[in-house]
Amino acid sequence: xxxxxxxxxxxxxxxxxxxxxxxxxxxxxxxxxxxxxxxxxxxxxxxxxxxxxxxxxxxxxxxxxxxxxxxxxxxxxxxxxxxxxxxxxxxxxxxxxxxxxxxxxxxxxxxxxxxxxxxxxxxxxxxxxxxxxxxxxxxxxxxxxxxxxxxxxxxxxxxxxxxxxxxxxxxxxxxxxxxxxxxxxxxxxxxxxxxxxxxxxxxxxxxxxxxxxxxxxxxxxxxxxxxxxxxxxxxxxxxxx
Amino acid sequence: xxxxxxxxxxxxxxxxxxxxxxxxxxxxxxxxxxxxxxxxxxxxxxxxxxxxxxxxxxxxxxxxxxxxxxxxxxxxxxxxxxxxxxxxxxxxxxxxxxxxxxxxxxxxxxxxxxxxxxxxxxxxxxxxxxxxxxxxxxxxxxxxxxxxxxxxxxxxxxxxxxxxxxxxxxxxxxxxxxxxxxxxxxxxxxxxxxxxxxxxxxxxxxxxxxxxxxxxxxxxxxxxxxxxxxxxxxxxxxxxxxxxxxxxxxxxxxxxxxxx
Numbered sequence: 001x002x003x004x005x006x007x008x009x010x011x012x013x014x015x016x017x018x019x020x021x022x023x024x025x026x027x028x029x030x031x032x033x034x035x036x037x038x039x040x041x042x043x044x045x046x047x048x049x050x051x052x053x054x055x056x057x058x059x060x061x062x063x064x065x066x067x068x069x070x071x072x073x074x075x076x077x078x079x080x081x082x083x084x085x086x087x088x089x090x091x092x093x094x095x096x097x098x099x100x101x102x103x104x105x106x107x108x109x110x111x112x113x114x115x116x117x118x119x120x121x122x123x124x125x126x127x128x129x130x131x132x133x134x135x136x137x138x139x140x141x142x143x144x145x146x147x148x149x150x151x152x153x154x155x156x157x158x159x160x161x162x163x164x165x166x167x168x169x170x171x172x173x174x175x176x177x178x179x180x181x182x183x184x185x186x187x188x189x190x191x192x193x194x195x196x197x198x199x200x201x202x203x204x205x206x207x208x209x210x211x212x213x214x215x216x217x218x219x220x221x222x223x224x225x226x227x228x229x230x231x232x233x234x235x236x237x238x239x240x241x
Numbered sequence: 242x243x244x245x246x247x248x249x250x251x252x253x254x255x256x257x258x259x260x261x262x263x264x265x266x267x268x269x270x271x272x273x274x275x276x277x278x279x280x281x282x283x284x285x286x287x288x289x290x291x292x293x294x295x296x297x298x299x300x301x302x303x304x305x306x307x308x309x310x311x312x313x314x315x316x317x318x319x320x321x322x323x324x325x326x327x328x329x330x331x332x333x334x335x336x337x338x339x340x341x342x343x344x345x346x347x348x349x350x351x352x353x354x355x356x357x358x359x360x361x362x363x364x365x366x367x368x369x370x371x372x373x374x375x376x377x378x379x380x381x382x383x384x385x386x387x388x389x390x391x392x393x394x395x396x397x398x399x400x401x402x403x404x405x406x407x408x409x410x411x412x413x414x415x416x417x418x419x420x421x422x423x424x425x426x427x428x429x430x431x432x433x434x435x436x437x438x439x440x441x442x443x444x445x446x447x448x449x450x451x452x453x454x455x456x457x458x459x460x461x462x463x464x465x466x467x468x469x470x471x472x473x474x475x476x477x478x479x480x481x482x483x484x485x486x487x488x489x490x491x492x493x494x495x496x497x498x499x500x501x
Contacts (some may be wrong), residue, residue: 011307011463020481022307025262027267027369028265028266028267028469029261029262029264030261031314032388032392032395033387033388033391035364036369036384038369038372038373038376038383038384038387039384039387039388042383042384051281051381052381054377055381055383055384058376058384059372059376059377062364062372062373063369063370063373064483064487065483066365066369066370067366069357069362069365070361071357071361072272072273072311072353072357073269075290077430099331108491111443112484112487112488112491115483115484115487116484123313127267129267129269130242130268130269132266132268132275133265133268133269133270135268135275136268136270136271136274136275136307137270138279139275139307140307143306155275155278155279157284158265158266158275158276158277158278158279159262159265159266159279161266162265162266162267162276163262163264163277164293166265173334180246191486195435196499197495197498198495198498198499199452199498200447200495200498201447201451201453201497202451202452202494202498203491203495204447204492205444205445205447205448205451205489206469206491207487208331208377208441208444208447208468209260209441209466209473209488209489209490210469210473210483210487210490211440212437212440212441212444212470212474212484213405213469213470213474213477214473214477214483215366215370215433215437215485216434216437216474217474217477218475218477219366219430219433219434219437219480221427221430221431221434223431224434227319227431227434227438227482228434228435228437228438228441229437229438230435230438230476231434231435231436231437231439231442232438232439232440232441232442233438233440233442233444234438234439235438235439235442235447236408236442236446239436239442239443239446
């Protein structure tokens, strides 16, 4: 992690801001899609000076988790912090270990571990939501004690408390996923370096294959096989030229 | 208490800004209940204050009640604006088909069902798939597609929904029904499946490009590609975690890459 000391204070600040704002966007704020892997991955790549890697990792991660929807009480795995962690580590580690490991293999390993640890972020987010239960109890008790002739109980502090709660959860989630991914890479590095890697570029497309399957498996519409085949066939023919 | 256009726009703007923080205190007891209470508090306070002024000698009361609230976050401004309109009507002593306090409880579930299917199940995958296709085609500005195809429509729905909700009151439910949004969600999902086919074809072209010098192995990899896609879909529908399948696919493809 020597490269981490080479990052400027502005880069660290921007990374911190991205992690917190993207985390808030998926939980407490406007849900403007800053939190989507393809967006935050690119932004992280831009900050780290490798936009292309951010775009590739973001696109792959996007497909893998696209159909895990934040509907009702269900909380999706934290693909936001997972993507930021993967892009951050790839941009930092790839110039250091090119001789040991092909960049595509490092990218895939980071993608795999970040995706595997993304559910940890989900648990942290659930914890933050349980912490908000305490806010609810506090407000409930206060409101129950108010008589109709009293002045209204001001709730101005309410969103601030929630935002702080979710910000801390986002940062904590980032730290956990980042450390777990880094530790896994360090542990598996000797094995990955020892394996013969023929055509590692192929494996990047294998990730897209799994991602497409992950989305297709969960979309239930009539004639899905026909529609999928039509999309595939037309594109196949058009790109043949 | 009839609002001028300026006051109406001010209220709608304030409501929309506050709705951005609807989920900030989301919890497992009342879901978005705290957020909706916080959003509505200044409006209800103003209505009540105006009400008290008209009856001299009465003291200010606290019309605040914390209740369960859970609906689609992009449709929430519409529901809350309609509730506000009903609350104002009630304060003026006009007839309302449903009490303002009961309105969110009655409509939040159907609105959530339509909104979730349209935005989360339809529009979000559409925006993401278009961005992924653009990325695979080499367009560096691909993420902008997400903002154009998802964020922009949701902003329009938030603002438009709150205006319509305020003007129509409880009638907004009938209006939502007339829009047949559930059918639109199904159509968008069908487009998404076509786009998935496009992503798969572009990924296959990438595989072909990697294999270009040894085109004899293309048939082998085409078979592996189709086989692994089928296996993945089959296992994912049986709730096998995607990460497990990702690891399995990577192992099989790296072994195939070495063998051929």
